[in-house]
Amino acid sequence: MSVTDSWVAQASGWAAGLGDAVAAPRLSILIFHRVLPQPDPLFPDEMHAQRFDRLMAMVKRAFSVVTLGQAVALHASSGLPRRALAITFDDGYADNAEVALPILQRHGLPATFFVATGFLDGGRMFNDTVIECLRAAPVQRIDLSEWGLGLHELCTAASRRQAIDALLPKVKYLTLADRDHFLRRLLSLAAEPVLPANLMMRSAQVVQLHRAGMEIGGHTVNHPILHVLADADAETEIMRGRVRLQSLIDAPVDVFAYPNGKPGRDYDSRHVEMVRRLGFKAAVSTSAGVATLGAHHHELPRFSPWDRHPARWLARLLQQRLMGGAPGFAEA
Numbered sequence: 001m002s003v004t005d006s007w008v009a010q011a012s013g014w015a016a017g018l019g020d021a022v023a024a025p026r027l028s029i030l031i032f033h034r035v036l037p038q039p040d041p042l043f044p045d046e047m048h049a050q051r052f053d054r055l056m057a058m059v060k061r062a063f064s065v066v067t068l069g070q071a072v073a074l075h076a077s078s079g080l081p082r083r084a085l086a087i088t089f090d091d092g093y094a095d096n097a098e099v100a101l102p103i104l105q106r107h108g109l110p111a112t113f114f115v116a117t118g119f120l121d122g123g124r125m126f127n128d129t130v131i132e133c134l135r136a137a138p139v140q141r142i143d144l145s146e147w148g149l150g151l152h153e154l155c156t157a158a159s160r161r162q163a164i165d166a167l168l169p170k171v172k173y174l175t176l177a178d179r180d181h182f183l184r185r186l187l188s189l190a191a192e193p194v195l196p197a198n199l200m201m202r203s204a205q206v207v208q209l210h211r212a213g214m215e216i217g218g219h220t221v222n223h224p225i226l227h228v229l230a231d232a233d234a235e236t237e238i239m240r241g242r243v244r245l246q247s248l249i250d251a252p253v254d255v256f257a258y259p260n261g262k263p264g265r266d267y268d269s270r271h272v273e274m275v276r277r278l279g280f281k282a283a284v285s286t287s288a289g290v291a292t293l294g295a296h297h298h299e300l301p302r303f304s305p306w307d308r309h310p311a312r313w314l315a316r317l318l319q320q321r322l323m324g325g326a327p328g329f330a331e332a
Contacts, residue, residue: 025080027291029302035100067215068112072282087111097205114219114257117244119200136193210249217255218242226267254281261286
């Protein structure tokens with residue numbers, strides 16, 4: 001028996017015990033962003049194909065995998081399986097279609113993909129502009145003093161990663177206009193490196209996912225922090241993203257993921273009500289937890305362990321499941 005087969009067998013045994021230990025139906029929701037073809041030296045913890053394949057092999061044996069929309073429908077009819085789990089991806093990276101989709105198909109697993117439509121067809125997320133700018137900068141030092149960060153060496157992968165980690169919190173909570181200004185200034189300071197234009201999905205890849213039986217969900221147009229927008233602008237972001245996706249796949253888009261997703265900081269009850277009023281059947285945050293019966297369908301928690309060893313990854317997932325849902329998600 002191979003090491004992977006051993007992990008899968010162990011996963012199946014743990015999950016069987018879990019089914020006996022957990023009485024009430026619960027929905028674990030995994031969250032992913034990228035699945036790289038191979039490991040990235042700058043971000044060694046980023047998910048890559050070999051690791052994702054091993055994790056999906058365990059998930060296949062240990063859980064009953066459904067899309068988020070299917071889970072909500074089963075939940076409503078009290079038919080949610082005891083080991084229900086949904087796999088979700090945020091943002092709309094091209095590797096979701098190029099790398100993750102074939103792995104999911106090989107294991108016969110459905111998933112839900114939340115796509116920010118403003119970056120389709122050659123766009124780039126703000127965080128990736130920061131990352132790729134500092135990865136490719138042809139300079140050995142950069143002055144970030146105007147953001148209170150001082151001089152940063154860029155001589156090694158570690159020093160470039162340190163600069164990236166310092167910059168990302170500075171840009172995340174800016175308005176869209178201020179974010180654009182920030183990125184233009186950073187590019188200038190970094191001597192205008194050439195950045196990739198193929199990180200995000202093409203429109204045809206969204207259609208490909210849909211035709212492969214995957215669920216497509218809304219994630220706004222420009223991935224703003226909803227909390228920093230005026231209410232009308234926030235609703236427009238949510239609605240326009242959905243309209244674009246529905247026009248691409250010629251089917252309803254019924255589920256949504258809040259950008260960045262921290263309750264109270266990135267979005268609040270106003271945005272939950274917007275999503276509900278616009279007719280979405282469910283929405284997910286990035287607050288850690290497990291959805292239980294009676295959970296608020298428009299503010300569901302998600303949890304993905306970040307452990308490089310597959311068996312420990314699964315153990316953390318099962319431990320979280322046994323702990324139950326996160327507080328604050330019960331229906332009022």
